[in-house]
Amino acid sequence: MDKPKVVLGVSGGIAAYKACELLRRLTESGHDVRVVPTESALHFVGAATWSALSGHPVSTEVWSDVHEVPHVRIGQEADLVVVAPATADMLAKAAHGLADDLLTNTLLTARCPVVLAPAMHTEMWEHPATRENVATLRRRGAVVIEPAVGRLTGVDTGKGRLPEPDEIFEMCRRVLARGAVAPDLAGRHVVVSAGGTREPLDPVRFLGNRSSGKQGYALARTAAARGARVTLIAANAGLPDPAGVDVVPVETAVQLREAVLKAAADADAVVMAAAVADFRPATYAAGKIKKKDGEDPEPITLVRNPDILAEISAERARPGQVVVGFAAETDDVLANGRTKLRRKGCDLLVVNEVGERKTFGSEENEAVVLGADGSETPVPYGPKEALAETVWDLVARRLG
Numbered sequence: 560m561d562k563p564k565v566v567l568g569v570s571g572g573i574a575a576y577k578a579c580e581l582l583r584r585l586t587e588s589g590h591d592v593r594v595v596p597t598e599s600a601l602h603f604v605g606a607a608t609w610s611a612l613s614g615h616p617v618s619t620e621v622w623s624d625v626h627e628v629p630h631v632r633i634g635q636e637a638d639l640v641v642v643a644p645a646t647a648d649m650l651a652k653a654a655h656g657l658a659d660d661l662l663t664n665t666l667l668t669a670r671c672p673v674v675l676a677p678a679m680h681t682e683m684w685e686h687p688a689t690r691e692n693v694a695t696l697r698r699r700g701a702v703v704i705e706p707a708v709g710r711l712t713g714v715d716t717g718k719g720r721l722p723e724p725d726e727i728f729e730m731c732r733r734v735l736a737r738g739a740v741a742p743d744l745a746g747r748h749v750v751v752s753a754g755g756t757r758e759p760l761d762p763v764r765f766l767g768n769r770s771s772g773k774q775g776y777a778l779a780r781t782a783a784a785r786g787a788r789v790t791l792i793a794a795n796a797g798l799p800d801p802a803g804v805d806v807v808p809v810e811t812a813v814q815l816r817e818a819v820l821k822a823a824a825d826a827d828a829v830v831m832a833a834a835v836a837d838f839r840p841a842t843y844a845a846g847k848i849k850k851k852d853g854e855d856p857e858p859i860t861l862v863r864n865p866d867i868l869a870e871i872s873a874e875r876a877r878p879g880q881v882v883v884g885f886a887a888e889t890d891d892v893l894a895n896g897r898t899k900l901r902r903k904g905c906d907l908l909v910v911n912e913v914g915e916r917k918t919f920g921s922e923e924n925e926a927v928v929l930g931a932d933g934s935e936t937p938v939p940y941g942p943k944e945a946l947a948e949t950v951w952d953l954v955a956r957r958l959g
Contacts, residue, residue, distance in 0.1 A: 566634070748788045774946065783803040831868045
């Protein structure tokens with residue numbers, strides 16, 4: 560079988576060096592990658608590096624090998640075009656259809672999925688011109704990844720950092736897997752909760768659960784690859800931030816509720832994949848609870864945590880908002896799931912059985928997605944991203 564053909568565009572920003580790692584991930588995973596840098600990108604990483612790592616010649620202009628018509632052929636033959644980093648200048652050229660070098664010509668001739676990974680200073684990313692260019696590109700079907708927050712050049716810190724190469728690779732892999740299918744969540748804002756809440760007993764102890772957050776992160780990555788603006792409320796997950804996703808870290812159920820309600824105010828869909836503690840200690844010990852010889856410990860009184868899923872289902876922040884819940888069951892899975900679906904009032908409930916091969920922290924999952932309309936969608940045992948795709952298929956259908 561022919562290797563998938565990927566064009567890696569590199570524009571002139573300091574983050575160009577990170578594209579070398581992205582190129583390595585793409586080539587080692589079986590993709591045929593051709594690097595098309597801009598002239599300014601070569602000030603950061605030279606043509607010899609790109610050629611050696613990709614196994615293809617490198618050019619920035621349309622006048623090299625004219626008989627092969629590279630300004631047309633490269634885009635026509637590509638299965639995916641990814642530009643990382645994409646500077647403010649590159650976004651502007653792509654949005655307005657300018658074609659003054661080989662990369663911008665490639666973007667105009669490509670009929671395959673396009674992924675753009677911006678990297679620039681915060682002021683440039685937030686400028687109205689850039690925001691309008693990004694909106695235009697997304698409206699046309701391009702996947703424009705939200706930049707990460709972190710250290711920029713010099714002493715500056717803020718939003719505008721290129722996401723990590725591993726996460727951009729995961730985005731590209733998911734977009735490639737969908738082929739020519741349009742990003743059906745483009746223009747949508749979705750909220751995903753992930754991980755497990757922790758309820759502190761004292762400064763060193765807490766009540767928690769075994770949720771790893773992997774399913775929630777798979778949901779966030781998949782939604783971003785399908786074009787959505789994603790807010791991920793992450794409870795003690797300890798996983799790398801997905802590319803293009805705004806991550807809000809929380810610890811307790813109360814904090815998670817506050818973050819979800821805030822993010823859901825303008826969301827088209829809310830997916831509650833986090834394992835939220837049902838109870839929390841009534842009191843918090845300011846100092847470590849000591850063990851006393853010959854004495855039993857004081858009983859711990861618990862109080863109920865808010866039922867976030869039921870609350871956001873009953874009081875939708877906007878008309879047509881789709882709410883999805885998760886339920887882990889050990890017996891009578893479907894019966895208990897149906898009961899919980901009615902009690903919570905959500906549109907969809909993902910029910911999975913906890914047991915052998917189905918434990919927290921696994922890379923795989925198996926579930927049945929129950930709908931308030933009486934539907935049942937089984938998802939066989941497999942990677943968690945397969946379940947994520949099914950969930951978003953069902954959400955997209957309800958969003959119309």
